[in-house]
Amino acid sequence: NAGVTQTPKFRILKIGQSMTLQCAQDMNHNYMYWYRQDPGMGLKLIYYSVGAGITDKGEVPNGYNVSRSTTEDFPLRLELAAPSQTSVYFCASSYSIKETQYFGPGTRLLVL
Amino acid sequence: AQSVTQLGSHVSVSEGALVLLRCNYSSSVPPYLFWYVQYPNQGLQLLLKYTTGATLVKGINGFEAEFKKSETSFHLTKPSAHMSDAAEYFCAVSLPLGGSQGNLIFGKGTKLSVKP
Numbered sequence: 001n002a003g004v005t006q007t008p009k010f011r012i013l014k015i016g017q018s019m020t021l022q023c024a025q026d027m028n029h030n031y032m033y034w035y036r037q038d039p040g041m042g043l044k045l046i047y048y049s050v051g052a053g054i055t056d057k058g059e060v061p062n063g064y065n066v067s068r069s070t071t072e073d074f075p076l077r078l079e080l081a082a083p084s085q086t087s088v089y090f091c092a093s094s095y096s097i098k099e100t101q102y103f104g105p106g107t108r109l110l111v112l
Numbered sequence: 113a114q115s116v117t118q119l120g121s122h123v124s125v126s127e128g129a130l131v132l133l134r135c136n137y138s139s140s141v142p143p144y145l146f147w148y149v150q151y152p153n154q155g156l157q158l159l160l161k162y163t164t165g166a167t168l169v170k171g172i173n174g175f176e177a178e179f180k181k182s183e184t185s186f187h188l189t190k191p192s193a194h195m196s197d198a199a200e201y202f203c204a205v206s207l208p209l210g211g212s213q214g215n216l217i218f219g220k221g222t223k224l225s226v227k228p
Contacts, residue, residue: 004155033216040121042202042218043156058215090155097206098144098163101216103155 002026004104006091012110013081021076021107023091031094032074033058033101034066036087043090049074081111114139116205118219126227131175131190133222135203138184144206145186146216147177151199159201162186173197198226 007022025032030051035043045058049068063085065077074093078085088108092101119134137143144163148156160171167179173196177188186203203219 040220042116042220043216044218045215048215092156097215098161100146100158100161101156103148103157105155106153 004091004093004102006089006104006107008107009105010108010110012112013078014112015081015083017081018077018079019081019109021078021089021091021109023074023076023104024072025074025091025093025102026072027093027095027102028071029093029095029102030071031096031101032068033092033094034064034074034076035090035092036060037090037106038087046076046089078109083111085109086111114143114205114217116203116217116219118201118203118222120222121220122223122225124225124227125193127195128192131188131193131197131224133188133201133203133224135177135186135188135219136184137186137203137205139205142181145177145179146204146206147171147175147186147188148202148204149199150202150221156202159188193224193226195226195228198224200224 004025033048034046037043044060047066049055091104094101117136146161147159150156160169162169162179170176175190200221200223202221204216
């Protein structure tokens, strides 16, 4: 039981490049989330999903896209990387809204 | 708008001293409340949570928190700090979003240092 896994751990992008951050969970959770963490700002929700085929925007969705074709996977897509997207990205999953969210180890992204 | 305020971005205590990390929230509906801990270069893990029932909640590693509705607070305490408690702590509120779906609103975090 690996929990929530994220790849890559670290990536450097040039402005305008695109990439996909991968997230997978093996706990059969319906709810999955993407957050970004910036120093001194806590975590901000980017997108979330309540099940396969269902996604919705969080607080800071601009510049990102998601898809949820399976229960296990919830990739986050950056189409045109900008320096403002330099951050640490965390994926999380939970069984329901009042249950614990389990977090992955994070992806550190640097856009230059 | 709903929000979470953590008083003090940095708190420093001596080993063996009381740990008190403050969290206040604003919400128009009864929230679910969480404390998460983040060790350096790691993801977040749950310390404790309040959903319903008893307002004093015990968590892992000797931490506990009390939900006080009249004060809209959910402060985190530990009677005796240990060096291994040095980490960043996040208070979070879960509120309805788009109907029955949930969304965690995080505070900005409090970094706890423990002095020998």
